[in-house]
Amino acid sequence: MAYNSKRKLDNVVDDEILKLAENEIICALDLEEYEIKDKIINDLLENGRQSLCKHEEYLLPDIYEAAINENDGKLMKSLKKYFEQQWKVKYGSSNQWFILFLKEYKDAVNYDSVLTRTAEYGNKYLKDCPILSIVLQLLFEGIDDKFFDESNVFNGLWCAITNNGLKSIENFSDNKKRTVLFQALREYYRSKLFKLLEKSQVKDRDNLYELALDKVAEYGWLQGLQAVQKRIIPKFFKTLLENIPVSSDIFGKQGKLDFIEYLICLSL
Template sequence: MAYNSKRKRDNVVDDEILKLAENEIIRALDLEEYEIKDKIINDLLENGRQSLSKYEEDLLPDIYEAAINENDGKLMKSLKKYFEQQWKIKYGSSNQWFISFLEEYKDAVNYDSVLKRTAEYGHKYFKDCPILSIVLQLLFEGIDDKFFDETNAFNDSWCAITNNGLKSVENFSDNKKRSVLFQALREYYRSKLFELLEKSQVKDRDNLYELALDNVAEYGWLQGLQAVQKRIIPKLFKVLLENIPVSSDTSGMQGKFDFIEYLICLSL
């Protein structure tokens, strides 16, 4: 009971922190008294500053010009502050390792770049797992704006890593970074894997789900599930394999692995 009360208080505090950060965005655009305020803010928090171009007619000209053009102006500063708080509160509240990772990387060369990219484009590059996306962008300095804007490199690396797990970066020798990436991959696979196991009627006996999660995060879908095959009834295991949610974009897989090797070299 006491734990639930504390959790509720923490949630209230977290909501207040995000609300304060949101209010800074509102003030940066001088939107306090305008009915369209909520629509603009919701768009900014989902799609970043680039979405502001849709609202040029709804803002004072000088405020719009400053907001859309100044990379170190009030709007970008307030957006970066909001997203940084969101990372810690929304994604880190149940993942202390992620908060520690963010604190460790706060002074890294590319930390501000990743924040700026998020402020500019919102959740565009978060895919279906913000934690994994943020970790990849911070761990690999080679993932810069050019790779997002001019090539399909990030999509390629995402497919390779989420299909094949940590083994896809087996030449990444930094154990601390590998540990962080492993944790992020566990978060990526967790809901997908548990849903797959439940739908396949595989029972969670003797911590099977967590064991499967560790193996899938380490070796990817196929090899990871094969590692726990003896713990699963054969006909149910067959159902599992038939429903693995592997990315359909498997063309040029070697190129994807080559790109990951390139990123690793840049990070050494």
């Protein structure tokens, strides 16, 4: 009971932190007195600063020009503050390892770049697992904006690692970084894998779900599930394999390996 009360209190505090950061964005655009502020703010928090052009007619010209052009202006500072708090509050509240990771990387060369990219584009590059996306962007220092907009390299990295797990970057020798990436992959696979196991009528006996999660995070969907095959009824295992949610690979196999090797070298 005491635990639930503390958790509710923590959630209230977290909501207040994000609300304060949101109010700073409203103030930066001088929207405090206008009802349209909620629509504009929601758009900014979902799609970043680049969405502001859709709302130009509701902003004072000087404020709009500064907001859309100044990379160190009030709006960008407020957006970056909001998203940084969101990383900690929304994604890190149940993942202490992620909070520690952010603290460790706060002074890294590309920390501000990742934060700025998020402020500019919102959730565009966070995919369906913000924790994994943030970890990848911070760990692979060689990833800059051109890898997102021009060559689509980030999508290739995403497909490779979400299809094949940690083993897809087996030459990534830094154990500390591998541990963080393994944790992030567990978060990516968790809900997808557990839903798939339930849908396939596989029972969670003797901690099977957690074991399967570890194996899939390490080896990817196919090899990970094959590693626990002996603990699953054959008919249900067949159903599992038929429903693996594999991402389409936009690169040829060798091309994928080459570019991952390149990114790894840049990150060492």
